[in-house]
Amino acid sequence: MIRRLDETTLIEASEWLAKRDEALAQVLAQYGYPPLWSREPGFATLVHIILEQQVSLASANAAFRRLRERANPLTPEAFLQLSEEELRTAGLSRQKMTYARQLAMSIVQGDLDLERLTALPDEDVRATLTQIKGIGHWTADIYLSECLLRPDILPRGDIAMQEAFRALKGLPKRPAHPEFEVLTTHWRPWRSVGTRMLWHFYLCERGRQTPETP
Numbered sequence: 001m002i003r004r005l006d007e008t009t010l011i012e013a014s015e016w017l018a019k020r021d022e023a024l025a026q027v028l029a030q031y032g033y034p035p036l037w038s039r040e041p042g043f044a045t046l047v048h049i050i051l052e053q054q055v056s057l058a059s060a061n062a063a064f065r066r067l068r069e070r071a072n073p074l075t076p077e078a079f080l081q082l083s084e085e086e087l088r089t090a091g092l093s094r095q096k097m098t099y100a101r102q103l104a105m106s107i108v109q110g111d112l113d114l115e116r117l118t119a120l121p122d123e124d125v126r127a128t129l130t131q132i133k134g135i136g137h138w139t140a141d142i143y144l145s146e147c148l149l150r151p152d153i154l155p156r157g158d159i160a161m162q163e164a165f166r167a168l169k170g171l172p173k174r175p176a177h178p179e180f181e182v183l184t185t186h187w188r189p190w191r192s193v194g195t196r197m198l199w200h201f202y203l204c205e206r207g208r209q210t211p212e213t214p
Contacts, residue, residue, distance in 0.1 A: 002119065005149040005192060010036050013151070013193040020186050023168035024194060027201045034193075034200035041147035042114055043107060044074040047100050049142050050134060051092070063091030076104035099134025106132055122150055145192045154181060154191045164198035167205075 005013075014033050018025040027034075039045045047067070052060040067090045071078035079100060087097045106112040112132065117125045122144055129140040141155035154177075155161060162174040165183075175183060187194040 002121070003151055005036065005038075005151050007036055009151065010034070010193060010196070013190040014197060017187055017190055017194050017197065021194070023165075024197050026168065027197045031200055031204045034196035036149075037146050037196060037199070038149060039146045041118070041143070043076050043079075043104065044068075045147055046103060046114070046135075046139075046143060047074065047079070049139050050096055050099050050103070052142075053096075053136075053139060059091070066090040067092070076107040079104045080108065096134070099132075102133045103135070118148060122153065125150075145195065150192060152189045152191045154184060154195060158195070160202045161195050161198045164202040164205075168198075168201065 011033055014024075014028055018028045039048075048060070048064045051063050051067075067087075068074055070082055070086050070090060084097065087100075088094075092100070103112070107114065112128070117128065120128065125144055125148065126137065126140045129135045129143060130137065137156035138158060141153050141158075144150045145153040145155060156177050159174075162180065165171070165180065166174045169183075184191055184194060
C-alpha cells in the first residue's frame with residue numbers, strides 16, 4: 001500500500017522530526033507546523049509546476065491565472081487549442097509552451113496516464129514523468145510531494161529548501177543534492193515533511209503573512 005500524507009500525519013511527522021533534528025525543532029518551536037501544501041493531481045497542476053521552473057512564484061501564479069482565463073477547465077485538449085499568441089500573452093515563454101504542449105500531446109495520444117501514477121512507487125513515477133521533455137527531477141519531485149502526497153520526497157535542486165537548510169545549519173554554502181541526501185538521511189521516511197518545514201521557515205523568515213506554495 002502506498003502511503004500518503006494528510007493533516008494528521010503531517011503533525012505527527014513534524015513532531016517526530018523535531019525530536020531527531022535540532023534545526024527542525026527550532027522551526028517547529030518558532031513557527032509551528034508547516035502547511036500541508038496539497039495540490040490537485042492532474043494536467044493543470046503539472047503545467048503550473050512547469051511554469052514555476054526557475055521563476056518567481058508570483059510570476060508563475062500570474063501566468064497560470066491568465067492561462068486559466070483562456071481555458072477553464074485547463075485540460076490537455078483545451079490547451080492544445082490555444083494559439084501561440086494566446087500562450088505568449090498569458091506569459092508563457094517559447095520554451096515552456098513547448099514543454100506544456102509536449103505534456104498535453106503525451107496525454108492525448110495515450111503515452112502518459114497521470115491517473116495511473118497514483119498506484120506507482122516513487123521511482124516509477126519519477127521515471128515516467130521525466131520521459132516528457134521539460135519535466136526534470138525537480139518538477140517530478142514536486143508532483144510526487146504535493147500532488148501525490150508521497151511522504152519521503154526530497155525535491156532535487158529546490159533552492160528555497162536548500163537555502164533554509166543552509167541557514168538553519170549554519171553552513172557556508174548550500175549543499176549539493178547528493179550531500180543534502182546524506183545530511184537528511186535521519187529524516188527518512190518523512191523527508192517530504194522535513195522539506196515542508198524548511199519551506200515554512202524560508203517563507204516565514206521573509207515575513208510573509210500567508211506562505212505561498214514553494
